[in-house]
Amino acid sequence: MSSAKTSVNVSMHMKRMFFDRPAVIRSIEPGKLKVLRTHAGAIRKTARRSMKRVSKAAKKKSLRLRQESITRGDKVFRDPTVSRPGRPPKIHTEGKFSPKLILFGYDKTNDVVIVGPVRTNSLHNAVQTLEHGGRVPVYMGSRRKRRLVKSVFVKARPFMRPAEEELRPTFQAKWANIQQT
Numbered sequence: 001m002s003s004a005k006t007s008v009n010v011s012m013h014m015k016r017m018f019f020d021r022p023a024v025i026r027s028i029e030p031g032k033l034k035v036l037r038t039h040a041g042a043i044r045k046t047a048r049r050s051m052k053r054v055s056k057a058a059k060k061k062s063l064r065l066r067q068e069s070i071t072r073g074d075k076v077f078r079d080p081t082v083s084r085p086g087r088p089p090k091i092h093t094e095g096k097f098s099p100k101l102i103l104f105g106y107d108k109t110n111d112v113v114i115v116g117p118v119r120t121n122s123l124h125n126a127v128q129t130l131e132h133g134g135r136v137p138v139y140m141g142s143r144r145k146r147r148l149v150k151s152v153f154v155k156a157r158p159f160m161r162p163a164e165e166e167l168r169p170t171f172q173a174k175w176a177n178i179q180q181t
Helices: 012-017 022-027 030-050 056-072 126-132 160-180
Strands: 004-006 102-107 112-117 134-140 147-154
Touching: 012 102, 022 102, 030 102, 030 112, 030 160, 112 160, 126 134
Parallel strands: 004 112
Antiparallel strands: 102 112, 134 147
């Protein structure tokens, strides 16, 4: 049985798997194609909308609050522009990750739909770390003189799994209708 599958290890080979490619269209029957395309698109849209963008004004306010916190001598400062653990990540304009990089396609070999962000060319998989949590290296210096400063633990901020779980009941109902016909 085909079903939707969320993944954070989507590569740039994804173009061959898009639903508008002739090979994909030929390999799936029309009713099944429509349901899978609709469901995958809905998961992508839900995941994209779950991430909120941080405005420049909020970033400036955060810097001011950080400075005030330092002058008061506070030991801990919670940055309001960073999402809380368990919530979807916030989008910062200077980062490489964009919600537009969340794509979906059909994997013929496994007969599943893959929905997920494309991995950027970086030293570690930041998208996977956001979804599941884990250690991230922090580097300083230019590209040639880069040195590891420390390794920090990032708590999970999932955005793909909640989107898929939210839409699963509607997909199962549509899939049951396809199976009956």
